Amino acid sequence: MMDDVKYxxxxxxxxxxxxRDGIYSGNALSLFNLEAHIGAGRP
Amino acid sequence: xxxxxxxxLNAPGSLYAGQSMMMAARGAHGRENLSVSEEELHAFxxxxxxxxxxxxxxxxxxxxxPFALMHSERPAxxxxxxxxxxxxAIARQVSMxxxxxxxxxxxxxxxxxxxxxxxxxLERCVxxxxxxxxxxxxDPSEGQNLLPNLGDEYWYPVYEKLTELGIxxxxxxxxxxxxxxxxSSHFSAEETIAIxxxxxxxxxxxxxxxxxxxxxxxxxxxxxxxxxRAGRLRQRNPGGLPDATFxxxxxxxxxxxxxxxxxxxxxxxxxxGAGRCLLGTERPGxxxxxxxxxxx
Numbered sequence: 246m247m248d249d250v251k252y253x254x255x256x257x258x259x260x261x262x263x264x265r266d267g268i269y270s271g272n273a274l275s276l277f278n279l280e281a282h283i284g285a286g287r288p
Numbered sequence: 289x290x291x292x293x294x295x296x297l298n299a300p301g302s303l304y305a306g307q308s309m310m311m312a313a314r315g316a317h318g319r320e321n322l323s324v325s326e327e328e329l330h331a332f333x334x335x336x337x338x339x340x341x342x343x344x345x346x347x348x349x350x351x352x353x354p355f356a357l358m359h360s361e362r363p364a365x366x367x368x369x370x371x372x373x374x375x376x377a378i379a380r381q382v383s384m385x386x387x388x389x390x391x392x393x394x395x396x397x398x399x400x401x402x403x404x405x406x407x408x409x410l411e412r413c414v415x416x417x418x419x420x421x422x423x424x425x426x427d428p429s430e431g432q433n434l435l436p437n438l439g440d441e442y443w444y445p446v447y448e449k450l451t452e453l454g455i456x457x458x459x460x461x462x463x464x465x466x467x468x469x470x471x472s473s474h475f476s477a478e479e480t481i482a483i484x485x486x487x488x489x490x491x492x493x494x495x496x497x498x499x500x501x502x503x504x505x506x507x508x509x510x511x512x513x514x515x516x517r518a519g520r521l522r523q524r525n526p527g528g529l530p531d532a533t534f535x536x537x538x539x540x541x542x543x544x545x546x547x548x549x550x551x552x553x554x555x556x557x558x559x560x561g562a563g564r565c566l567l568g569t570e571r572p573g574x575x576x577x578x579x580x581x582x583x584x
Binding site for chain 2: 248249250251252253254256257259260261264265267268269270272273274276277278279281282283285286
């Protein structure tokens with residue numbers, strides 16, 4: 246559905262779990278330096 | 289962990305009222321109207337976080353609202369002031385929710401200026417504000433066809449600085465003054481032009497460390513890939529371009545998932561590979577419009 250991209254990606258059956266994990270965070274973590282934010286800890 | 293790399297500044301109307309007053313005076317009254325209170329900014333940052341919680345997003349990379357960046361307006365000082373005001377607002381919201389929001393800046397890409405004039409703000413975004421990326425508008429003349437495409441050496445000072453700072457750029461156009469397009473259809477057109485112009489140039493050869501993310505799933509390129517594969521095969525004299533197929537070259541870019549359709553997303557993943565794709569929602573915004581076929 247258009248209001249939940251992740252839900253739509255969750256339901257694309259041709260993706261492997263590793264590919265899905267990459268789309269959701271792994272690829273971003275390899276591209277951006279997000280240390281300051283990941284290290285900030287989620288309340 | 290869920291990271292959304294495509295979100296835009298959620299700011300109170302007072303910021304945009306200030307922009308309107310600045311434009312009405314063409315900058316003659318300075319930039320004082322562009323201030324926003326801490327309370328208002330916090331309330332709107334909370335709305336963004338609530339919107340993220342609705343869909344399970346842990347961290348969102350927030351950039352200014354592209355269509356409002358007014359790169360083609362004059363005088364250029366207004367473009368600078370407005371980019372700085374947006375970047376400052378994002379930095380303040382990130383400081384309020386550092387575990388949930390990260391900053392992506394905007395350069396003051398005034399159409400009349402040499403791109404080197406945009407770079408001090410880019411440096412400030414990274415070195416002073418701690419931003420992790422920047423928007424790159426491939427068309428600062430906003431639909432007026434006045435500036436060269438991203439394959440031209442006009443852009444090389446920007447590519448040099450991005451490479452030096454080690455940050456990626458999200459290719460995303462802004463407004464559109466061409467009456468034949470809306471700003472939104474111009475996004476798609478400019479994303480297509482960006483990919484094709486860079487792949488028909490020496491940009492990735494001259495800047496091997498340059499990282500470009502194409503917004504909205506890469507414009508029309510994944511859908512039209514047959515045309516571009518054929519085009520690459522017809523090039524008898526590539527003139528210093530990489531000896532690669534179109535598909536191989538295309539995978540030099542990154543792509544976000546702001547497509548809102550399962551068929552389009554599947555086509556993107558199959559065409560460029562899931563390993564080059566990053567979750568993007570544009571939420572709140574286009575990505576929070578309720579789908580009437582699934583809304584309760």
